[in-house]
Amino acid sequence: MNKYIPMLCLAAVLMAGCSSNTPQQIAESGENSSPFPAVIEPHNPEQAEDSGDVVVLLGEMRNRDTWKNFMKNVKRHQPDQVRVTTYTIEGGPIIHELIYDGRVIQTTYDNSRDMYGSDETEKTNTCKGIGTTKDKPWRTFYILTGCEKENIFSIPSS
Template identity: 60%
Template sequence: MKKSMLILSLAIMLLTACESNDETTNISVSTNSFPEIIEPHNPEQAEQSGDVVVLLEGMRNQDKWKTFVKNVKNKHQDQVRVTMYTLEGGAIIHELIYDGSAIQSTYDDSRDAYGSKQGRKTNTCKGIGTMKSEQGRVFYVLTDCEKEVSTFSIPK
């Protein structure tokens, strides 16, 4: 009886050890999904969704932006959605996903009356830097982007 239990245990261990090592079964999947955008995407809804909200009068959820910048600097994966509002109240949405080496930027200005109706635009950039405007204001910008011009800038 003990001998048959030992043989059965060894057989189970061998079968378990011989499972497929197919990479698709062992990869931990990260979906990098953002909360669904509820229309109309007003500043209060964007803030409740966890977006960093940039308005003329200031920034909401600024701590999320600071954490994202810190994580990029320290090469830790992170993501953030930044929703900026125009003078007319149109939402311009930037989704930034940092994988530890590059930032995938997605730009959507389709909710802005003066925006492009061509859909979302993407760009890949290597980092975040700062830029000073002619008026002396400092902005965060994406740096070393594949496409020459990055559409992203946020007040520092």
Template identity: 35%
Template sequence: MQRWLRLMMFFSLMLAGCEAEEQTHVEEVKEIEPTNYIQDPGDVVDMHGDITNLEKFYSFVDHVEQRKKDEIRVVSYTTEGAPMLHELIFDGEKIHSTYDSTRDGFGSGSIEETSCAGIAEVNTDGRTDYILEDCSNPEGKDLTILVVVEK
């Protein structure tokens, strides 16, 4: 009889441990769920090449060159319509970049942060690519902020 009670207690404890672990996992998932994106009137929005507030982006690039503090958010949409948020904060010396792809159900769904020294403009075949340069952790990542195509 004692053996049976010990066995029952052992399985009860095992079940309780599994339930606690499962609850912890659910809480972790909730922490990384994306918040709803509400477009700000000041956002630079790239909807498949149609860019709004482009003058704000050019102003940000000028401020980086002049070493003036500034910040901006560039929002690019995927083919499926998911917003990809790229926040850039220039503190007068470095650009602090936060790229949030958590709303993209087909991509990595991550938040990537890095610090960069500046922005490079690359002109080719009727388009200009704006790319972060001299970053702390590029690791082969695409550091393109925005692509402007001449029309």
């Protein structure tokens, strides 16, 4: 009997080491691995749309159902994730990755592919939810709310 105890301990250690990471654990670990598909360069709107991104180009939203499902899951406190790629007037992609763990939204902002963007590494933030704001009486935008740092996420709701 005693000779089986070390084997059982070894098996338990191996099984614990093979467990998967949740999106929040990945975001907190600072690893380069991402729960999102790799960004295909030069990341034009068609490539972004094909890879499942919510694409915002000249005020038009593509893959709107993906965004709606993410919003529903946030309201239900169900973990989910979405990548939103917005394009500037000049055509530069700005990528927002949002990972919701059931409590908070971990966001990553990357504007390094935009010619007027920053050469800095990705910016991260933690927010409590999603809301709306009006720019003018006829334009409503989705924004992140309750953020630890300044919120830079905004996409049109229509």
